[in-house]
Amino acid sequence: MRYRRPLRAGALLGLAVLLAACAPAQTDSAGTGEDSMEGTLRVWLFSEVDQDPKEKVVDDAVAEFEAAHEGVQVEIQYIPVDSRAERFQGAFNDPSSAPDVAEYGNTDLAGYVEAGGFADISDELADWKPGEQISDDVAATAQVDGGTYGVPWFLGVRALFYRTNVFEDLGIDTPRTLEEVVEAGRTVREEKPDMLGLSSGGAYTYGFMPFIWAHGGDIAVQEGGSYTAAVDSAEAKAGLELYSQVLSKDVCPPQTCAQMTGNESVQNFIAGEAAMTVGGNFNLNAVEAGEVADDTAVIPLPGTEPGSVAPAFAGGNNLGVLAGTDHRTLSVEFVQLLAGKKYQRAMYEAMGNLPTLGGVQSDVAASDEDIAPFVETLESGTRFVPVTGAWASIDAEGVLPTMVQRVASGDASVDKAAGDAAASLDESFGGE
Amino acid sequence: MATPAPPLRAAGRAFARLRRGGRLEPWAYLVPALAVLGALLVYPLYQLVLVSFYDYRQPQVTGAQPLRFSGWENYRTLLGDPQFWEVLGNTVVFAGACVTGTIAVGGCLAVLATRLSAWVRTLLFLAALGAWATPAVTGSAVWLFLFDPSLGPVNQALAALGLTGFEGHSWTYTKWSAFGLVLSQVVWCSFPFVMVTLYAGIRSIPGEVIEAARLDGASTARVALSVMLPMLRPAMAVVTVQSIIWDFKIFTQIYIMTGGGGIAGQNLVLNVYAYQQAFASGQYGLGSAIGVVTTALLLMISLVYLRALRRQGEVL
Numbered sequence: 212m213r214y215r216r217p218l219r220a221g222a223l224l225g226l227a228v229l230l231a232a233c234a235p236a237q238t239d240s241a242g243t244g245e246d247s248m249e250g251t252l253r254v255w256l257f258s259e260v261d262q263d264p265k266e267k268v269v270d271d272a273v274a275e276f277e278a279a280h281e282g283v284q285v286e287i288q289y290i291p292v293d294s295r296a297e298r299f300q301g302a303f304n305d306p307s308s309a310p311d312v313a314e315y316g317n318t319d320l321a322g323y324v325e326a327g328g329f330a331d332i333s334d335e336l337a338d339w340k341p342g343e344q345i346s347d348d349v350a351a352t353a354q355v356d357g358g359t360y361g362v363p364w365f366l367g368v369r370a371l372f373y374r375t376n377v378f379e380d381l382g383i384d385t386p387r388t389l390e391e392v393v394e395a396g397r398t399v400r401e402e403k404p405d406m407l408g409l410s411s412g413g414a415y416t417y418g419f420m421p422f423i424w425a426h427g428g429d430i431a432v433q434e435g436g437s438y439t440a441a442v443d444s445a446e447a448k449a450g451l452e453l454y455s456q457v458l459s460k461d462v463c464p465p466q467t468c469a470q471m472t473g474n475e476s477v478q479n480f481i482a483g484e485a486a487m488t489v490g491g492n493f494n495l496n497a498v499e500a501g502e503v504a505d506d507t508a509v510i511p512l513p514g515t516e517p518g519s520v521a522p523a524f525a526g527g528n529n530l531g532v533l534a535g536t537d538h539r540t541l542s543v544e545f546v547q548l549l550a551g552k553k554y555q556r557a558m559y560e561a562m563g564n565l566p567t568l569g570g571v572q573s574d575v576a577a578s579d580e581d582i583a584p585f586v587e588t589l590e591s592g593t594r595f596v597p598v599t600g601a602w603a604s605i606d607a608e609g610v611l612p613t614m615v616q617r618v619a620s621g622d623a624s625v626d627k628a629a630g631d632a633a634a635s636l637d638e639s640f641g642g643e
Numbered sequence: 644m645a646t647p648a649p650p651l652r653a654a655g656r657a658f659a660r661l662r663r664g665g666r667l668e669p670w671a672y673l674v675p676a677l678a679v680l681g682a683l684l685v686y687p688l689y690q691l692v693l694v695s696f697y698d699y700r701q702p703q704v705t706g707a708q709p710l711r712f713s714g715w716e717n718y719r720t721l722l723g724d725p726q727f728w729e730v731l732g733n734t735v736v737f738a739g740a741c742v743t744g745t746i747a748v749g750g751c752l753a754v755l756a757t758r759l760s761a762w763v764r765t766l767l768f769l770a771a772l773g774a775w776a777t778p779a780v781t782g783s784a785v786w787l788f789l790f791d792p793s794l795g796p797v798n799q800a801l802a803a804l805g806l807t808g809f810e811g812h813s814w815t816y817t818k819w820s821a822f823g824l825v826l827s828q829v830v831w832c833s834f835p836f837v838m839v840t841l842y843a844g845i846r847s848i849p850g851e852v853i854e855a856a857r858l859d860g861a862s863t864a865r866v867a868l869s870v871m872l873p874m875l876r877p878a879m880a881v882v883t884v885q886s887i888i889w890d891f892k893i894f895t896q897i898y899i900m901t902g903g904g905g906i907a908g909q910n911l912v913l914n915v916y917a918y919q920q921a922f923a924s925g926q927y928g929l930g931s932a933i934g935v936v937t938t939a940l941l942l943m944i945s946l947v948y949l950r951a952l953r954r955q956g957e958v959l
Binding site for chain 1 (some may be wrong): 690694697699701702703704706707712730792796809811812813815816860902903904905906907908919920923924925927943946
């Protein structure tokens with residue numbers, strides 16, 4: 212039994228060495244630096260509920276691209292939006308399974324850039340003519356710290372949907388300010404207790420943010436290189452106060468509405484259970500296919516003064532080039548083709564997505580009156596979330612919905628909820 | 644060319660020596676089990692602990708930012724966060740209620756099963772197996788539909804009975820009502836295991852023992868408490884420890900039924916909180932620290948419980 216002790220000591224020593232020497236795995240994501248002009252170009256796009264029209268447009272673009280570039284094949288893969296975080300994390304961790312070009316949601320970009328996933332293509336885009344037609348607000352959704360990481364492909368902008376027949380029956384005028392929107396909702400619910408005045412939930416971040424933006428508030432302000440929370444400013448609290456009137460039993464009872472997301476908020480409207488909702492241009496098709504189609508009108512969500520428009524969130528998807536690509540030139544060219552005038556127009560016709568190029572926007576607004584209120588909203592200026600990798604965790608922890616839900620459920624006053632949310636935001640910004 | 648025989652022979656002698664000592668043979672038999680345990684249990688656990696000591700977020704994984712050993716920082720952040728303590732409190736109370744509920748329901752039905760006629764018992768078991776076999780995701784969705792504020796049969800039935808207050812009543816709005824709803828689902832899908840195990844335990848108690856107790860004049864309650872329960876202790880230990888571990892780690896039901904943690908995060912439990920921190924926000928280091936704390940807590944609870952059981956055994 213004498214030789215047991217050294218054996219055990221050896222094992223312990225080995226374990227200690229193992230613990231000390233090993234660190235969690237890291238990937239070397241720097242690409243080969245190669246810029247091949249032939250071979251297979253791999254592209255990730257998001258899959259859609261009704262995907263055929265999108266595929267058709269993309270197939271046309273691929274055919275055009277392959278015809279123009281000999282020896283190049285474009286391989287398109289459609290990935291689900293819900294599991295995009297895992298897919299992109301996987302792509303960044305293992306460059307050999309990553310695509311060359313990818314469609315991504317613009318709020319995710321800062322996190323991707325922080326992870327070193329996307330390539331800065333400012334130089335290539337500098338002399339791309341159509342790019343000049345993209346407004347600064349929208350262009351900013353593809354920029355992080357002065358670098359440009361893609362081209363905005365299409366946008367989703369929200370506006371106020373309302374039921375014309377309900378408003379007529381009750382003699383309500385089209386609201387001209389946010390206050391009047393809330394007032395109209397109150398009148399509807401008073402007269403028709405089965406109906407929600409304004410269907411807009413407590414978990415609907417891009418439904419309540421316009422209230423805060425319209426009052427001059429913001430999520431955070433950038434000073435130097437870092438962000439500081441601003442949701443506890445007097446302006447932001449005024450917006451929050453007004454939204455808390457929406458989430459009350461007089462307009463949209465918290466029992467029903469506190470947990471609602473954007474989708475659920477719009478579903479209530481489509482089901483005929485609400486007189487108003489904040490919906491996106493991407494909801495138009497569903498509304499038009501529903502029973503309330505003939506009695507629905509859309510106007511830009513009004514601001515605090517008559518004639519003003521509440522700033523909308525510039526949500527949308529961009530096309531970018533992965534940092535590890537070995538087909539950089541081809542990738543940029545493909546992005547420029549797919550995000551160019553011709554295919555933006557085609558995507559609008561196929562999917563109802565709002566184009567990002569100013570020229571295409573005015574074309575479609577002139578030819579289709581349904582889209583006009585959204586273009587008007589877009590032209591009056593949009594806002595965006597803080598461009599920082601911390602946004603991913605702020606979003607996942609539901610900091611802003613929590614703030615609204617606490618006020619709605621009576622758990623905290625506006626001051627307290629906004630103060631706590633600001634502290635939580637600052638902690639996330641500082642934690643980078 | 645040298646013949647390979649001598650080293651082989653030497654190895655053979657060493658092997659034989661070890662064999663004679665009986666030192667190698669048990670290990671040889673254990674190798675497959677150890678390999679599986681090592682690969683599936685020890686290594687992931689080792690990685691979990693390791694990652695929890697690093698500042699390890701998405702940029703560090705992809706190598707965009709340098710890896711930094713942060714020592715106890717993740718644990719300090721976690722333990723200094725009031726939300727963590729609230730979530731821990733929620734988890735302990737909720738898991739405790741789930742364990743109690745599951746064992747009470749499963750135990751009562753097991754006793755009932757021993758007194759039913761064969762075909763009624765078969766029906767009971769079939770129904771229980773149905774609940775057991777239902778995936779948690781499906782079960783949660785069905786439960787949510789049953790308790791839907793406007794379309795759910797439960798509210799409609801209650802309203803039809805004259806309780807009009809339940810029209811449009813949201814079961815997930817207040818904290819404890821939401822936990823109660825999830826609890827009922829958890830009990831529903833986990834009582835069959837308790838029932839089947841305890842039923843088998845009760846059946847394995849020899850009839851003579853109970854008969855002897857009765858002849859000595861013991862009442863039914865006395866037989867249950869002083870004869871059957873002690874004999875069921877091994878089975879009880881298994882179901883209790885299993886239930887504690889399952890219910891402490893609950894994820895699916897809370898995630899689906901309260902929409903990822905309820906209004907303003909009021910229904911968060913440890914596992915959902917860890918998921919939120921680690922995967923959704925990409926803070927793998929902090930998420931691992933939560934994982935380590937959960938593991939340590941579970942080990943502690945299980946050990947204390949097993950010790951208590953054993954001590955009772957010595958007294959009796």
